[in-house]
Amino acid sequence: MIATESLSKRYPRVTxxxxxxVDVTPGVTGLVGANGAGKSTLIKILLGLSPATEGxxxxxxxxxxxxxxxxxxLVGYMPEHDCLPPDVSATEFVVHMARMSGLPPTAARERTxxxxxxxxxxxxxxxxxxxxxxxxxxxxxxxxxxxxxxKLVLLxxxxxxxxxxxxxxxxGLIRRVHTDFGISVLVTSHLLGxxxxxxxxxxxxxxxxxxxxxxxxxxxxxxxxxxxxxxxxESELLALLTGAGLTAQANGHLLLVDIADESxxxxxxDAVAGLGVGLVRMEQxxxxxxxxxxxxxxxxxxxxxxxxxGDGRDAA
Amino acid sequence: xxxxxxxxPGGPGADARAGSPPDVxxxxxxxxxxxxxxxxxYARLALFSQSLRGAYGLGRSAKSKVLPMILFGAMCAxxxxxVAVAIFADRNDLPVAxxxxxxxxxxxxxxxxxxxxxxxxxxxxxxxxxxxxFSRPIERVDYVAAKYAALTVALFLLTAIPLVILYVxxxxxxxxxxxxxxxxxxxLVSVLLLSLLFAGxxxxxxxxxxxxxxxxxxxxxxxxxxxxxxxxxxxVASAQENYDVIGWLGLFSxxxxxDGFQTWFLGxxxxxPDASGPANAGIGTxxxxxxxxxxxxxxxxxxxxxxxxxxx
Numbered sequence: 001m002i003a004t005e006s007l008s009k010r011y012p013r014v015t016x017x018x019x020x021x022v023d024v025t026p027g028v029t030g031l032v033g034a035n036g037a038g039k040s041t042l043i044k045i046l047l048g049l050s051p052a053t054e055g056x057x058x059x060x061x062x063x064x065x066x067x068x069x070x071x072x073x074l075v076g077y078m079p080e081h082d083c084l085p086p087d088v089s090a091t092e093f094v095v096h097m098a099r100m101s102g103l104p105p106t107a108a109r110e111r112t113x114x115x116x117x118x119x120x121x122x123x124x125x126x127x128x129x130x131x132x133x134x135x136x137x138x139x140x141x142x143x144x145x146x147x148x149x150x151k152l153v154l155l156x157x158x159x160x161x162x163x164x165x166x167x168x169x170x171x172g173l174i175r176r177v178h179t180d181f182g183i184s185v186l187v188t189s190h191l192l193g194x195x196x197x198x199x200x201x202x203x204x205x206x207x208x209x210x211x212x213x214x215x216x217x218x219x220x221x222x223x224x225x226x227x228x229x230x231x232x233x234e235s236e237l238l239a240l241l242t243g244a245g246l247t248a249q250a251n252g253h254l255l256l257v258d259i260a261d262e263s264x265x266x267x268x269x270d271a272v273a274g275l276g277v278g279l280v281r282m283e284q285x286x287x288x289x290x291x292x293x294x295x296x297x298x299x300x301x302x303x304x305x306x307x308x309x310g311d312g313r314d315a316a
Numbered sequence: 317x318x319x320x321x322x323x324x325p326g327g328p329g330a331d332a333r334a335g336s337p338p339d340v341x342x343x344x345x346x347x348x349x350x351x352x353x354x355x356x357x358y359a360r361l362a363l364f365s366q367s368l369r370g371a372y373g374l375g376r377s378a379k380s381k382v383l384p385m386i387l388f389g390a391m392c393a394x395x396x397x398x399v400a401v402a403i404f405a406d407r408n409d410l411p412v413a414x415x416x417x418x419x420x421x422x423x424x425x426x427x428x429x430x431x432x433x434x435x436x437x438x439x440x441x442x443x444x445x446x447x448x449x450f451s452r453p454i455e456r457v458d459y460v461a462a463k464y465a466a467l468t469v470a471l472f473l474l475t476a477i478p479l480v481i482l483y484v485x486x487x488x489x490x491x492x493x494x495x496x497x498x499x500x501x502x503x504l505v506s507v508l509l510l511s512l513l514f515a516g517x518x519x520x521x522x523x524x525x526x527x528x529x530x531x532x533x534x535x536x537x538x539x540x541x542x543x544x545x546x547x548x549x550x551x552v553a554s555a556q557e558n559y560d561v562i563g564w565l566g567l568f569s570x571x572x573x574x575d576g577f578q579t580w581f582l583g584x585x586x587x588x589p590d591a592s593g594p595a596n597a598g599i600g601t602x603x604x605x606x607x608x609x610x611x612x613x614x615x616x617x618x619x620x621x622x623x624x625x626x627x628x
């Protein structure tokens with residue numbers, strides 16, 4: 001689907017991509033990186049809109065440097081930010097975007113009706129988009145990326161701004177884009193947790209460099225952990241758990257325990273009960289991308305406060 | 317017994333209906349598209365026609381049709397009146413020359429540009445729709461060309477249709493065919509250049525003001541202030557009987573630029589004070605050069621503007 005070879009993009013002051021070589025296979029691929037890691041730059045280059053400083057990239061076997069228009073007629077793109085004019089209806093807008101992708105008028109209308117239905121927009125599609133909720137807007141943005149039946153869609157932070165339910169719905173929809181529609185997906189996020197459940201493959205970039213690329217199951221094993229908070233005597237609990245053969249670390253008042261298997265929960269419960277302290281919470285969490293970097297570099301101490309983004313919810 | 321949920325005459329049998337949810341009709345699977353993909357030139361044309369229709373509010377809300385339609389009416393009404401006068405008063409010429417009509421109606425044209433240039437480009441910038449265009453088969457030059465051409469054609473329709481009304485009326489009034497046709501042709505050349513010039517200036521201003529209100533105000537300001545300034549100084553020069561200066565000053569506002577051009581090249585009577593257009597061939601040619609440079613320059617500025625916009 002996508003192949004890059006030591007792809008670099010340098011601006012006068014920053015290096016956005018640094019000799020990035022990745023291979024994206026058909027399926028759903030999650031592109032994970034902190035803000036400024038180079039995700040959007042990569043998408044721009046893949047769409048043939050911004051020339052790479054060095055290296056090569058091919059999308060669907062077409063060279064991004066020379067076949068930009070052809071790539072863009074076969075690829076869909078959903079931007080991160082709002083991009084919908086408020087005074088037109090979803091139908092009118094998506095029809096127009098379908099024609100901009102080269103679909104003849106009749107096909108544009110048919111495909112628009114189909115696509116809006118598939119993303120879950122019904123009667124409201126005739127109303128001006130200014131009155132839509134964030135979730136509905138995201139659906140229209142997805143629809144305009146899918147309307148010309150691309151071979152591949154590039155989704156830039158599609159869950160941004162959605163509430164937990166909206167996120168789950170969007171992630172389910174993204175999954176269906178591949179399983180039901182047969183369209184490959186490259187989806188970016190700064191949250192590893194939500195992509196784990198959606199993607200077949202995960203590519204992690206940081207500072208424009210490839211940090212890691214592997215199938216999702218590898219990641220899940222490496223990243224599942226248990227956050228334990230007790231009323232008192234954390235250090236004794238830590239010692240107990242380590243003594244029981246578990247890998248655990250203290251993070252302020254939280255203890256992060258790597259989940260070995262189902263018995264880990266029992267071990268933690270018994271240890272807490274044995275100490276006679278109160279168990280405030282015990283939740284499964286996934287590593288945020290920042291923690292993944294620390295895992296890889298195994299240096300700095302964990303300093304993040306309990307994240308408000310996603311982590312807690314992943315326990316559900 | 318009626319089952320309002322299942323409105324499928326001739327559909328599946330009763331047992332099948334009982335087993336499937338009433339929204340089963342929505343669950344037809346995804347259909348892939350194998351038809352033609354018409355590519356870049358078709359997409360450019362689609363953007364052009366959407367922008368041209370948008371300039372008159374077509375395909376948009378009823379509210380956005382009001383202003384362009386009023387302006388269009390205001391542009392045509394005087395022509396209809398003049399035609400009526402020519403027919404019934406038995407005159408041997410139209411009250412206004414074809415080349416002069418747009419100069420007289422410049423306020424309406426300016427309002428149209430001020431309202432519709434931001435409509436055409438500021439909205440795309442403001443609501444960040446431009447990245448969606450650039451993620452499609454078109455290139456930057458296609459976007460700029462489509463927008464420029466659409467507003468030019470919209471302005472050409474606004475300025476040329478009254479001339480058509482005048483021309484048809486003149487023929488109905490049995491005025492000299494050769495004379496009227498020549499005048500009409502010159503008028504069309506004049507309003508075509510005017511449309512190019514006004515569209516370019518309007519779009520450049522609109523493209524740097526994503527807030528539509530600012531764009532409208534800025535365009536009106538540029539057209540009105542430049543015209544007022546040129547006219548005022550021309551008036552002073554006229555009072556001092558400094559006729560050469562009047563001819564030079566016309567270079568500095570859009571409408572007087574067109575007027576000076578048509579005075580020299582199309583033999584129109586100048587709308588400047590004392591009808592003192594360009595004084596000699598040098599200044600006359602300069603009008604053409606400035607006109608061409610401004611039109612090409614606005615296109616170049618737009619291209620440059622969208623170099624930075626790209627995807628973000």
